[in-house]
Amino acid sequence: MSQSIGSTSTLGILGAGQLGKMLAQAASPWDLRLNMLDPSPQAPAAHLCESFVVGDFRDEQTVLAFGKSCDVLTLEIEQVHAGALARLEADGKQVYPQPSVLKIIQDKGLQKQFFIEHSLPTSPFRLYNGPEDIPRDRPLPCVQKTRTEGYDGRGVKILRTPEDFNALLPGACLIEDAVDIAVEIAVIAARSPSGEIKTYDPVEMSFHPEANLVEFLAAPARISPEQAAEARALAEATIEAFGLVGLLAVEMFLDTRGTLLINEVAPRPHNSGHHTIEACITSQYQQHLRAILDLPLGDTRLRSPAVMLNVLGEEGFSGPVVYSGVEHVLAAPSAYLHLYGKTETRPFRKMGHLTVLGETLEDAIRKARELQPLLKVHA
Numbered sequence: 516m517s518q519s520i521g522s523t524s525t526l527g528i529l530g531a532g533q534l535g536k537m538l539a540q541a542a543s544p545w546d547l548r549l550n551m552l553d554p555s556p557q558a559p560a561a562h563l564c565e566s567f568v569v570g571d572f573r574d575e576q577t578v579l580a581f582g583k584s585c586d587v588l589t590l591e592i593e594q595v596h597a598g599a600l601a602r603l604e605a606d607g608k609q610v611y612p613q614p615s616v617l618k619i620i621q622d623k624g625l626q627k628q629f630f631i632e633h634s635l636p637t638s639p640f641r642l643y644n645g646p647e648d649i650p651r652d653r654p655l656p657c658v659q660k661t662r663t664e665g666y667d668g669r670g671v672k673i674l675r676t677p678e679d680f681n682a683l684l685p686g687a688c689l690i691e692d693a694v695d696i697a698v699e700i701a702v703i704a705a706r707s708p709s710g711e712i713k714t715y716d717p718v719e720m721s722f723h724p725e726a727n728l729v730e731f732l733a734a735p736a737r738i739s740p741e742q743a744a745e746a747r748a749l750a751e752a753t754i755e756a757f758g759l760v761g762l763l764a765v766e767m768f769l770d771t772r773g774t775l776l777i778n779e780v781a782p783r784p785h786n787s788g789h790h791t792i793e794a795c796i797t798s799q800y801q802q803h804l805r806a807i808l809d810l811p812l813g814d815t816r817l818r819s820p821a822v823m824l825n826v827l828g829e830e831g832f833s834g835p836v837v838y839s840g841v842e843h844v845l846a847a848p849s850a851y852l853h854l855y856g857k858t859e860t861r862p863f864r865k866m867g868h869l870t871v872l873g874e875t876l877e878d879a880i881r882k883a884r885e886l887q888p889l890l891k892v893h894a
């Protein structure tokens with residue numbers, strides 16, 4: 516067991532956005548010193564840590580300098596300088612997720628190759644150096660994904676008609692077969708250095724049609740017990756194959772033939788696990804800390820069915836944020852509002868989330884649908 520909970524040990528977190536904020540909140544009941552690094556002085560978690568450093572986590576020297584003052588390092592965003600983390604690891608720092616795993620996950624092409632090499636099911640794909648190399652007679656529909664830098668749908672283009680080949684995304688990419696999706700689910704797995712693994716119940720994700728990010732999440736997913744068990748086993752096999760320490764969010768498609776395919780993975784707390792704060796015995800944030808600090812993993816069971824809604828900036832508004840309707844949400848029983856404290860709103864920016872618990876999932880969905888239009892984020 517590590518020396519990890521004790522104010523002699525310092526945990527460094529790259530990124531101080533909303534995921535960093537919720538990690539810091541999960542760390543606060545323990546005796547932990549937190550250092551955080553983020554380019555924005557107004558980052559949501561800036562005031563929730565012992566030491567906040569303004570700096571770019573993509574910059575090698577910045578990450579090296581930041582890491583020197585920490586004993587254990589983790590992240591809330593994967594677009595960080597993995598080479599600097601590898602050097603810190605070589606210098607004896609505990610870095611989770613491990614930089615070697617991070618390098619694979621940062622590149623969607625390497626991620627897909629990893630799935631194939633480890634017999635983890637995923638949709639067939641080909642890699643290309645750039646859009647000009649993609650054969651124009653490629654069967655449609657298919658999906659173009661940039662290998663790096665894409666998230667919240669920004670590096671993804673679904674190609675349905677031959678005209679779509681005229682507006683391909685630039686840069687190295689992959690093209691994969693379009694999946695006939697019945698439902699998109701995610702399973703969060705956690706693994707500690709000793710190899711202990713725990714998974715959460717699969718959750719069901721509905722995406723905002725324009726913003727291409729999770730708008731609505733239902734826990735547990737409305738799939739059969741056999742499919743749920745299969746999804747958990749697949750997430751467990753995936754985290755085991757990576758040998759990853761920390762959390763791994765495994766996004767999957769259940770296709771219309773009932774086959775599970777891995778879409779992509781994220782080696783950190785994830786949007787699909789926000790509900791675990793109130794709906795599960797152990798939140799994903801505390802589970803991540805337990806895993807990276809080599810502590811026993813917590814019980815992942817759902818206390819209650821839940822729905823999570825992302826609170827997004829309204830379309831047509833950019834500027835200093837104003838919330839309306841908060842009182843309606845707070846008046847509702849079993850509704851938990853998280854506002855991340857971002858000073859500026861933009862259309863579809865993730866400004867907060869709302870978790871609603873229910874006696875049944877249908878009850879939670881009904882209550883969440885009633886509350887959703889009452890809360891507005893504008894400028």
Ligand code: ADP
Nearest residue numbers: 638658665666667668669671691692693694779
């Ligand atoms: P991001 O890294 O931006 O989250 P994803 O790979 O998760 O990107 O893709 C975003 C969304 O695009 C998915 O949630 C899904 O709805 C759709 N999508 C991605 N890949 C496929 C595919 N192979 N077939 C059909 N839809 C897909």
